[in-house]
Amino acid sequence: MKKLNKVLWFIALAAVIVFSMTTCDDDNGGGPGGGGKGGKGSTDIYAVDTSKQTDWDYMIGSKDGEAVFFRTNKSNGMPKEMYLKQDKNSDDGFTLLLNDAGLPEKVVHNGYTFVFNYSKGYKYDAAVIYPDGKAEYHFDIQTDIDFEAHNKRAVSSQGRSVGGDIKNVLMPENVLEAVGLATDIATCLMAPFAPLAVIPCVKFVAGTALEVLVVHYLDDLSEDVAKMVLSAYKCVDGGMIDNPLDVVGIPGAAGDCIKVLSGFVDLLFRLDQVTIDGKFKEIETAVTVLTKNVRDYDIIVTAHWTNGDLNLIVKGQQGQRGHYSGIASPNTESWPKGEAPAGKFTVEIQPIGSWGKTLQIRVVIYAFGRSKSYEAEVKQGLLDPGGVYSVATFDRNGIYSSGN
Numbered sequence: 001m002k003k004l005n006k007v008l009w010f011i012a013l014a015a016v017i018v019f020s021m022t023t024c025d026d027d028n029g030g031g032p033g034g035g036g037k038g039g040k041g042s043t044d045i046y047a048v049d050t051s052k053q054t055d056w057d058y059m060i061g062s063k064d065g066e067a068v069f070f071r072t073n074k075s076n077g078m079p080k081e082m083y084l085k086q087d088k089n090s091d092d093g094f095t096l097l098l099n100d101a102g103l104p105e106k107v108v109h110n111g112y113t114f115v116f117n118y119s120k121g122y123k124y125d126a127a128v129i130y131p132d133g134k135a136e137y138h139f140d141i142q143t144d145i146d147f148e149a150h151n152k153r154a155v156s157s158q159g160r161s162v163g164g165d166i167k168n169v170l171m172p173e174n175v176l177e178a179v180g181l182a183t184d185i186a187t188c189l190m191a192p193f194a195p196l197a198v199i200p201c202v203k204f205v206a207g208t209a210l211e212v213l214v215v216h217y218l219d220d221l222s223e224d225v226a227k228m229v230l231s232a233y234k235c236v237d238g239g240m241i242d243n244p245l246d247v248v249g250i251p252g253a254a255g256d257c258i259k260v261l262s263g264f265v266d267l268l269f270r271l272d273q274v275t276i277d278g279k280f281k282e283i284e285t286a287v288t289v290l291t292k293n294v295r296d297y298d299i300i301v302t303a304h305w306t307n308g309d310l311n312l313i314v315k316g317q318q319g320q321r322g323h324y325s326g327i328a329s330p331n332t333e334s335w336p337k338g339e340a341p342a343g344k345f346t347v348e349i350q351p352i353g354s355w356g357k358t359l360q361i362r363v364v365i366y367a368f369g370r371s372k373s374y375e376a377e378v379k380q381g382l383l384d385p386g387g388v389y390s391v392a393t394f395d396r397n398g399i400y401s402s403g404n
Contacts, residue, residue: 095272102178
């Protein structure tokens with residue numbers, strides 16, 4: 001058998017796995033509607049349609065300077081991308097990428113990346129990926145939120161448009177609920193599981209989530225909302241805008257202020273997307289771990305590849321499991337909890353036929369509470385078609401690179 005590390009190199013991406021069965025209790029109410037300010041007719045919270053003047057569809061802000069900017073899914077009106085700026089004096093906001101139901105799938109804050117999976121009624125699972133790539137997993141986080149019911153409402157309820165010439169339109173309740181829920185999950189519900197002092201609990205929008213909120217147009221802000229904007233962000237005194245109030249008036253100055261703020265938020269959002277792109281491999285591993293529900297397995301080995309065809313072979317001391325790929329990626333071999341045999345296991349790949357340009361390979365191993373991933377790019381001709389190449393070995397004590 002040929003040793004893979006003599007032909008090419010695999011980079012081991014260590015992921016330290018920490019499993020916990022945890023409950024999140026919140027003194028302020030636990031979910032949207034608890035501890036928030038505002039609601040219908042509130043003078044503390046306002047919403048603005050920014051879709052015609054900025055790259056964001058809406059902004060929800062508070063008199064204290066907290067703000068959420070979000071873009072909507074055009075098919076159902078639910079939020080799909082959000083940026084939460086919880087402190088007007090800080091750049092450490094939250095970038096949220098949301099699923100079709102408006103629930104967070106990936107969140108970036110202060111260099112940390114959070115990955116979520118919802119599949120069990122009132123519970124969800126989450127991964128915390130540290131800036132150095134280490135991953136920490138938390139399962140069965142208990143909430144008072146019925147995610148299945150939320151998904152049904154989100155899919156069945158088409159968000160109403162706030163476009164047009166009508167003034168002071170009401171934002172749909174399901175959209176507000178999704179914004180408040182996403183904010184709550186990304187901050188308050190994750191705070192107990194994140195590294196110390198990484199996540200503050202942000203609830204300013206949660207109180208509006210089960211009520212309707214008046215949406216103002218950016219070019220036609222009310223005097224009260226305009227004054228709140230200018231007071232919260234010090235747009236004139238702080239030099240954010242150049243136009244003096246006696247030229248554009250208070251509503252005009254506030255509109256210019258929101259445009260500047262939205263551009264700054266978009267820059268922060270894009271920087272966080274760079275973080276997500278740079279953590280692609282770690283995020284992919286986290287998604288595999290969360291969606292496979294690894295607590296029910298002793299072993300899960302998954303091979304991903306492009307531009308070719310592979311067999312994945314996992315050998316134990318009591319036999320071999322092989323998975324012929326056809327042309328589909330990924331391949332997975334697994335042993336449910338309590339069914340993995342004792343002893344050492346070997347993970348191998350077998351290229352099949354020929355492939356174009358470069359064969360990109362990634363193997364993710366979860367074994368007995370530990371996880372590691374290996375990757376390589378192989379140019380044509382470096383591997384023999386049909387040859388078997390060792391990736392790694394593992395047992396109940398650890399995962400070892402090939403040759404160890």
